[in-house]
Amino acid sequence: MKLALQLAYRNLVGAGLRTWLNVGVLTFAFLMIIFLNGILDGWNHQAKTDTIAWEYGNGHLLNEKYDPYDPFSIQDGHGILSEENKENLSPILLQQGSIYPEGRMVSILLKGIEVNQKTLKIPTTNFKENASAIPAIIGVNMATSTNLKIGDQVLLRWRDKNGMFDAKNIIIVDVFKTNVPTVDHGQVWIPITHLWEMTGLENHATYFVANEKFKPKAIKQWNYVSQKELLHDLDEIISMKKSSSSILYLLLLAIALLAVFDTQVLSIFRRQKEIGTYVALGMTRSQVVGLFTIEGTMYSLFATVIGCIIGVPLFWYLSKTGMAFPTSSQDMGIAMADRIYPVYGISLILGTVALVVISATIVSFLPARKIAKLNPVEALKGKIQ
């Protein structure tokens, strides 16, 4: 084994350009796989962190009549949670409404939130009371689509508890920037006390956001959905993106492996006399098969080494400075920052090394098997077709 490694190393280094071309394509494939997966992992990580910070908290306690996937359930999907169960929970009340920026009607989701909550990053401390209007905050995306700025007032209409329309002005007291479209797009945040008053639903909540100290327990008429369950959808979207991008890099890897395969086939054909010489000098045929296989494997080992030399500083730099992406988070439907900080985990790197090395070994072994059937006398004559 040690001998075969030593010989394979000499043969590859001695072969010069041909070796470095193969190593080059393998290195490229190797780096691409890590690069793309690192971005997706970084995005995933960021999307999760952001979504937890802005929306999910440590989990949601949902009113049993409220179904997050059914907007019609907002009407009746709320209730009062008994005082002793409210520990470590902060209430959110949802209501449908509409606003009239520049005279056109825009349907919105009204979200009542406690002014002094600390669980979510929604900047509720910026709710400043105003004599003439209800203080409201919106996200940048909402602000852009409705053309609203801080200080603007706009008419809000909603239905009260009896189903009657009521209207009042809201004043935009803050516009926050977030990567999480589901707390921004089409949403208006107001203090929950105002919403209680407006709708007559004193102390009602559609759901509660749990903080870290929250201990889930069974509460009648309320369902607890843990952070992990909430993140499930996000995981699915990312893993879908992963499998679609894997087609790209598997194709790349296939091209690189084809180059190795090709070199091996050609090499076995061109180096017949050498193979015959090895056998004449006392190598067994399986040793020669091993030698050629290891030569192929060694392309991938060289690629790993060169990949590390290029990749370690490059990926380290990228993971520190992040990468800008032109697509906005709204287009993606899930949280996506302007800048993604790729995450290059140890399992990603080791997994990729294993993938490249094992696949290179297999494609080297397949043509090398032919050597075992080779007649050394014919090989020495260089006669094999």
Place this chain on the structure above:
Amino acid sequence: MKTETIISLENVTKRFPVGEGEFTALDHINLTFTKGEFSGLVGPSGSGKTTLLNIIGSLDVPTEGKATVIGHDIASLSHKASAKLRNHHIGFIFQVFNLLPVYTVFENVEFPLLLQNKTASERKKAVMEALDWIGLADYAKKKPNKLSGGEGQRVAIARAMVKRPEILIADEPTANLDAANAHSILKMMKKLNRELGTTFIFSTHDEKVMTYLERIIHLRDGKVELDERIKNKNQAS
């Protein structure tokens, strides 16, 4: 000098399938070689010289008959056992030198010792000694493509002899060399034959080679035509 049989061939026959039928390349060859012999196979092209050398070198097996080399029945050896026999006991020299192109002279000569798992210091000592025999100690770091034909064949001799094999098989070793180089390597081989007691078996068309041989076996159509022991002018030199 005691005459110990090192190779014995009994009715060795080799047939190759050709089209529908068979071609008999070797036809009931009966020969024995004793330790330290300096002999050669001569005969026209196609007479079976290479085929016979390949069987003696355990690169090939007879179709019929029995070839015994250093106590081993060639036909019954496993791949592994025949590789071991070649690695330890049989050296080969070819018409085209078959040096490994990416290795230096040193590494080429070292190769059989690597297969024998010798330590680095043992290898170095043996390789330098072998390079001394052929007078190319200064060429250790050169690559084969930088060598002239004569130098290339000398390196091939060093590679074949470095492990001090019992048998050295040389298939037309001078065919690609000019007269001066041919004489030079023949003298070298003769010297090694005397000093190390190695049994040499040549195949050749070359008159120059024949002047060094102690025994000439004439082959024709796969049969031994004449087996003569001769006194040659170069034998003592």
